[in-house]
Amino acid sequence: MTDGGPYDERRRRQALGVGLVAAFMTLLDISIVNVALPSLERSLQASPSDLQWVLSGYALAFGLVLVPAGRFGDIRGRRNAFVFGVALFTLASALAGFAQSPDWLVATRLLQGAAAGVVNPQVTGLIQQLYQGPERARPFGLLGATIGISTAVGPLLGGLLIAAGGQEHGWRWVFFVNVPVGIVAVILAWRLLPGRVTERSSQRRLDPLGVLLLGVGVTLVLLPLMQREQWPGPEKWLLVPAGLITLLCFALWERRYARHGPPMFDVRLFNHQSYTLGSLIALLYFGGFTAIFFILTLYLQNGRGYSALVAGLAITPFALGSAVASAVGGRIVNRYGRPLVAIGLLAVVAGLGLTALAIELVPHAPVPWVTAAPLLVAGIGSGLVIAPNQTLTLSQVPVPEAGSGAGMLQTGQRIGSAAGIAAVGAVFFSALSDGTDAWSRAFERSLLTSAGIISLALVAALVDIARHHRQPPG
Template sequence: MAPAGTKGSADPDAYDERRRWQALAVGLVATFMTLLDVSIVNVAIPSLERALHANPSELQWVLSGYALTFGLALVPAGRFGDIRGRRDVFVFGIALFTLTSALAGLAQSPGWLVAARLLQGAAAGVVNPQVTGLIQQLFQGPARAKPFGLLGAVIGISTAVGPLLGGLLIAAGGPEHGWRWVFFVNVPVGIVAVILGWRLLPGRVTARTARRRLDPVGVLLLGAGVTLVLLPLVQHAQWHGPAKWLLIPAGLALLLGFGLWERWYARQGPPLFDVRLFSLQSYTLGSLIALFYFGGFTAIFFIFTLYLQNGLGYSALVAGLAVTPFALGSAVAATIGGRIVNRFGRPLVAVGLLAVVAGLGLVALAIDLLPHAPVPWVTAAPLLVAGLGSGLVIAPNQTLTLSQVPVPQAGSGAGMLQTGQRIGSAAGIAAVGSVFFSTVASGGNAWTKAFERSLLLGAGIVALALLAALLDIARHHRQTRTQGRAPS
């Protein structure tokens, strides 16, 4: 066994406590940076539109193209990290993300920016499953709760703080070029992450692991299936007519084919994704919770920033500040949730989901009861409640969902979980955004009504995640009673 802290060792025992946390810190910074770019661009859209003269379809691809390629890369990249070692894949992904961030900031046309965003999203999809796999690799059993708690805090904060940071950068850089700094800010952080990632992350893989194949047929089936499911969702505003929705059943058919192929391929060798993971009810129900939660959660910030800026005339900075209570609540609760999840289990997630639904409902109620009050002030307390709930959802649910996943499948298992999150985000933004824009288009002073309706729809989608959590709690209680009645 290599001495403690030896560079490149894949053995978690070769990493002392300090080295484990240093490696995790690098991974968390990378996760923050890649997930920040999901939401930070929202507040930059008005200035970006003016600077590049982009049309609505191009703006949609700037936002949604990132999510599309992000989702496509997750499972293959997670599997590749399982096979070849997470350090090399992580460093490649961060280097590509840094380069494409610079290219996006230098964009001279909408087409240039869209191409850079597509590559940037793919790079983000390469990075993220390596971080989750790293936690599975370096921490064992209950010790994973704290790092998963920190990861959950990073996920929640990055999504919520994106509009605030974007507003600050635009205010500092000016209305004409401030949007470029939304991308340039990634460059110095990315360079440091590449250097530290190469030095600190475990890199060596065993000969047995290195002989595994990537399963190219599985990659093609999964990629085509996810693309067909996501395309009509990300292009719903640009592709008119009902024919686009036929792509979704076609994509689902390909995903079914992917599942059948993976079952067959597992008899020949390790598959891209072991579908037997779905026989673990903790993994299946946890994945459903993540799918529905991100479907409601991500859409809220999309419509909130639009409502504040385009509907009420607030600046990008004020729009960003308005979601800060949610970010703060999420950060505090995620840190606590990660420490107590092993004690309370899925009921903790259910409490968090209930708080999110209640908080979002209170946001709509506050705006309705106080129509003339400043919206950022009247929504601060309800958003804080929702943020506290969110912190008890993301990290604990991820810990519970991946708790029984074997370490050799940690990257692909986490990749599939995050793919579900990306599909949920795209579907939620499509559904909630459709209600929002159709209500705005009805004319008159419809912005507030549009926000309230779409907000309640988002809360309803989160309620589906709560239902899945309650089903898991009921299943666990049945198992406990059955074991209690079993003869000793």
């Protein structure tokens, strides 16, 4: 199954550690750039459209590559794909740090996003390959913690780097910090990750038409969501149904392709209720979860005048709660199953509601202090959602399909994130024109919108629990 000898527990932990570090680095770049935008705007004289592409271009390229990259790793070996992705991400990070114009930076962000899309499905596939059955709960718990913490801690780390590097060029260190980490990860990955693929996997094909249909479909869905402010007029929303039709064509093509050989993505995975419900929960949760940091950063820096560092520190309670709960959730998910996810979702909704209430009741108090406790509650809930839901969602996915199955799951997360930021952002900016204390009102309304989206994920989890209880035993 692997080259370089058997994988004992020590070597499995080492391989997993390399994968988690790389995943953390690539996922961190989703949120770390948020607090760097004012510094970047002054340094490069970037326009609002340029800044939007710096953020959304990364997410777009990330989402496009996930499933094909997962498929490539399933076929050609996850070590090869992982090393290539990390090396490309490291190079793109260095080029981004040296950017001399907005166009240069946008191009390197697209390259960064594509590289991140290559890396991440290999990490999930690696867990599926090295761990079996219930023992996957712990590594999936650690991966879930990595996902949650990297998103939450990004603004804090970005604030620290900008404070150290200065307002004019501190944003460059947001990218340069990836370079030494990436170089070490490439070296260790080549030594520690399994490199040989099975004969069955090596005979599979990449399915170029499937890649094209999926790429076009995802682009058509995401593009109007990400460019809602820069692309005036309602006609852009016609791309969303066109994208959904293209994705339906992708599903039909993959079903047909499966008659002659293994497809790029086996749509029969959706016959497993655990995969279908888990993917829906992930899409909805990331639709509300990712937007929290987007609106909180805007509110703190632009609305209340806090520095990038303080804005990052304000999110720390969420990150700490998520870290602790993810580690615990990964260990107990096999005992409690989907109800654990439902409890986590309920805690997130309650924490966000309490955060909005705190801003309403004490509007002139220091925001980081009054929001610390409710954000801690929300973070604990998040830790009980991401890792356990990922474990349950992928529990029935066969190892040969692990990369593409995980890639599709993460593609749903990226679509959910883009749609959520579009919806919550629209609520936020529309409320800014309401007059007195508009920033606080905009933050409260958008925070409740995020809670509403996450409530839909809670409904999906409760439906899954109810259906499970109605099934006869045995």
